[in-house]
Amino acid sequence: MLVINKIECCGCELCSNICPARIIKMKPDDEGFLYPEILDKGKCIECDKCLNLCPVRNAPIQKTHNLEAYSGFFSDNNKLKLSASGGLASAISERIIKKNGVVCGVEYSEDFTSAFFSLATTFTDLEKFKTSKYIQANKSKIYKEVLHKLNQGKIVLFIGLPCEVAAMKVFLSKEYENLYTCDLICHGPTSSKVQKEFCEILRSRYNSDIIYFSLRYKKEGWKPPYIRALFANGAEYLEKFADTCYGIAFQFFKRPSCNFCKFKGNARVADITLGDYHSLKKTSKFYNNNGVSIGIINTKKGYELLKNLEGFVLSKADLNTALRNRALHDSIKMKPNRNKFSRAFKKKGLNYACRLGSVKFLVFTRRLQLRIHRFLAIVKNRIIAVVLRPKD
Ligand SMILES: Cc1cc2nc3c(=O)[nH]c(=O)nc-3n(C[C@H](O)[C@H](O)[C@H](O)COP(=O)(O)OP(=O)(O)OC[C@H]3O[C@@H](n4cnc5c(N)ncnc54)[C@H](O)[C@@H]3O)c2cc1C
Structure with missing residues (x-):
């Protein structure tokens, strides 16, 4: 039977999706991170699938290895500005949609207080996936929906955090020719409660509903990122990400398991690993002030994904320079005051904890x-x- 070790659990929601007795439900803890909970222990059939298939425990996950790297950005500046870095995730997604395929990505809820995985079949659907959401997205039934599309013979592209790609692969349990995967370089999401509280603070400060929200708004180029929110009453909030309570929480308040991430290193779980190409020099002719993505190819399928990207300036990158991204190799270290921050956050909220x-x-x-x-x-x-x- 499932024993939850909070330091290990990455919140991938796989156990709740594979439990034959359907007794595992995901519930937020008092910090706002989702953990599995057994609803009725008496109904457990002791199959131990939840333990044996857990991606951070025993699951047999085939790892891939870095082969080559490519960098790039959208040639259309307006499109580029909407993406987190160079827009490689969106460019690959567009290509899949053109092939009549399905893209699985992350969008915000309508009020921006949470994020969830969904399926896109049109260019319009893809707009919602653009840019990074710094919280874990709810998976809910997404594993089953992806399986359904694969069985229908659709080409499916799944883009997620490394633990989520690993969980998807375990769920599917066999290789699908029509499945393509991208994992994002990740130094850990913060709690969904931070997103919720931050949006609620803004909503009450401006006395209006949020109609647009980005954590990586490119005001003066992609660095430094800004938080921009637009409101139904026409007001605008614009602040350097690092100077906001959200920025502070993103530094201080990670999911505990992210400090011991099992998906670091050159052995990856996806066909391509995507991230920000921070190690590219500004003086390089491949640099763009509005963002550059890096795509590290790990499989043959990864090469296919990068073929014929439209409206995208793609160039071969030096693999060693590309691998000079700490979040690829090292888990983020727990900040010394994380627990103090957590106590203050739980007791008196985000603003108080940041002060x-x-x-x-x-x-x-x-x-x-x-x-x-x-x-x-x-x-x-x-x-x-x-x-x-x-x-x-
Ligand atoms: C929590 C988190 C931490 C990250 N940390 C780093 C880092 O330390 N170093 C680094 O180089 N890159 C990091 N990234 C990746 C980086 O922020 C960009 O997502 C990546 O460079 C892709 O940019 P893009 O312009 O190609 O994507 P875009 O074209 O903007 O598309 C964004 C893609 O990311 C997906 N996505 C957005 N939010 C989430 C989420 N919460 N979970 C799963 N998928 C999501 C969308 O579905 C979409 O496919 C992180 C991303 C996240 C979500």
Whole structure:
């Protein structure tokens, strides 16, 4: 019978989807992260599927290996600005839709207080998947819906966090020719309760419903990202992500299992791994100030996904440079004050938790660290430029 170890459980919802007795339900804990709960222990048939197929425990998951990397961005600037980085996830999705296929991605709920997986069959459906939602999306019946589409012979593209791609593969239990998968480079989502509370704070501050919300709005290019919300009454909220309570919670308040993520490293679970190409130099001719994606190909199918992308500037990237992304290899370390933050958040809410002295101090030191890092990088580049300048 399922024993939940909170440090391990990644919230993939697989156990609740495969339980033959249908007694496992996902419920949010007091931090707002979903965990499985056994509703009626007496009805458990002791099949142990929940334990043996759990992707972070014993599940047999075939891993793939990094082969090559490609980077790129949408050539249409308006399209590019709507995506999280270069829009590679959207470009691949468009190609699948053109082939009459189905794309499985993540959209916000209508009031933006949560996120969930859904299926797209048109270009219009794809719009909702654009840009990153920094919370775990509810899976609900998505595993079964994907299986249904695959059995109908549809081409299906599943894009998700690595643990979600792993769970999907375990659920399907065999290879499907018509299934393509992309996993996102991930340093862990924050709690859905943060998203809910943040949106509620904005809603009451502006006394109006939110009609648009982005955590990675590109005001001055893709860095730094801004949070932008538009309201039914015409008002606008615009703030640097890192300066907001959301930004602080995203740093401090991760799902505990993300500190011990089992899906780090060069062995991957998907055909392509997608992320932000942060390690590309600004001086590179392949750089774009509005965002550049990296796509690390792990399988032959991965190559197929990148063929004939329309309206997308794709270039071969250096694999070693592409792999210089810490979130690919290392789990994020738990912040020293995470539990203090959690206690304050549960007791008095998001704004209060972000105002804690120790949290503010850590945020301040982190920003200082980043500024010093950026300053040293500029100095280093200047010195290199002077040393390498051709002598007259
Ligand atoms: C929680 C989280 C943490 C991340 N951390 C890093 C990181 O540390 N380093 C890094 O390089 N990249 C990270 N990424 C990936 C990055 O933010 C972009 O999603 C990625 O570069 C793809 O950008 P794009 O422009 O190609 O996507 P877009 O064209 O904007 O499309 C976004 C795609 O992401 C999917 N998506 C959005 N939110 C979620 C979600 N919550 N769960 C599953 N799928 C989702 C959508 O369905 C869509 O397919 C993270 C993403 C998430 C969701």
